[in-house]
Amino acid sequence: DGGITQSPKYLFRKEGQNVTLSCEQNLNHDAMYWYRQDPGQGLRLIYYSQIVNDFQKGDIAEGYSVSREKKESFPLTVTSAQKNPTAFYLCASSVSGGVAEQFFGPGTRLTVL
Amino acid sequence: SQQGEEDPQALSIQEGENATMNCSYKTSINNLQWYRQNSGRGLVHLILIRSNEREKHSGRLRVTLDTSKKSSSLLITASRAADTASYFCATDSSNSGYALNFGKGTSLLVTP
Numbered sequence: 254d255g256g257i258t259q260s261p262k263y264l265f266r267k268e269g270q271n272v273t274l275s276c277e278q279n280l281n282h283d284a285m286y287w288y289r290q291d292p293g294q295g296l297r298l299i300y301y302s303q304i305v306n307d308f309q310k311g312d313i314a315e316g317y318s319v320s321r322e323k324k325e326s327f328p329l330t331v332t333s334a335q336k337n338p339t340a341f342y343l344c345a346s347s348v349s350g351g352v353a354e355q356f357f358g359p360g361t362r363l364t365v366l
Numbered sequence: 367s368q369q370g371e372e373d374p375q376a377l378s379i380q381e382g383e384n385a386t387m388n389c390s391y392k393t394s395i396n397n398l399q400w401y402r403q404n405s406g407r408g409l410v411h412l413i414l415i416r417s418n419e420r421e422k423h424s425g426r427l428r429v430t431l432d433t434s435k436k437s438s439s440l441l442i443t444a445s446r447a448a449d450t451a452s453y454f455c456a457t458d459s460s461n462s463g464y465a466l467n468f469g470k471g472t473s474l475l476v477t478p
Binding site: 357 | 370399401406407408409410411414454465466467468469470471
């Protein structure tokens with residue numbers, strides 16, 4: 254059953270802690286993306302990766318880090334440097350960069366206590 | 367950066383009626399896509415229209431694109447309660463790995 258999964262669904266973090274959000278896909282897609290969504294807002298791009306071992310900053314990369322060691326996986330770390338991390342995080346993948354639809358995971362809701 | 371802007375922000379209709387949402391954008395695009403998001407869920411791709419296309423249909427969905435006006439519309443015909451969701455337009459950006467630029471969305475409520 255092909256798809257893109259994110260875990261956990263809900264995550265609570267204390268201020269000052271780093272947390273890592275998981276994103277895995279078995280669609281054999283080259284490109285993967287992380288977006289952040291705040292209430293009543295659209296999605297904003299955090300990081301993207303077009304190929305293994307390569308990734309680029311998006312519009313709001315400050316306070317976040319990623320890795321792309323495997324094609325299937327694109328974890329996002331929210332560091333303590335991110336000033337307002339409470340948000341809904343969405344991971345997506347696409348066949349490649351270019352004219353392609355993106356497939357989204359179910360999202361992780363992060364709350365900082 | 368958010369390029370698309372949907373209009374209206376919210377729309378409430380009854381089952382059976384048609385729903386029309388509009389999207390405007392600022393810079394040249396290769397394609398424009400529409401996505402749907404149920405509350406608290408990920409986004410689902412609905413339809414993609416390329417910059418050289420003017421109209422596209424998929425089931426009860428009809429999308430138009432006017433590149434001279436930098437605008438697109440999504441029409442959902444014969445709406446159902448299950449169509450209740452937020453709808454986003456997204457434009458591609460060739461200088462960011464074709465990551466998508468999303469608008470803030472239109473929240474559609476379809477009442478029985």
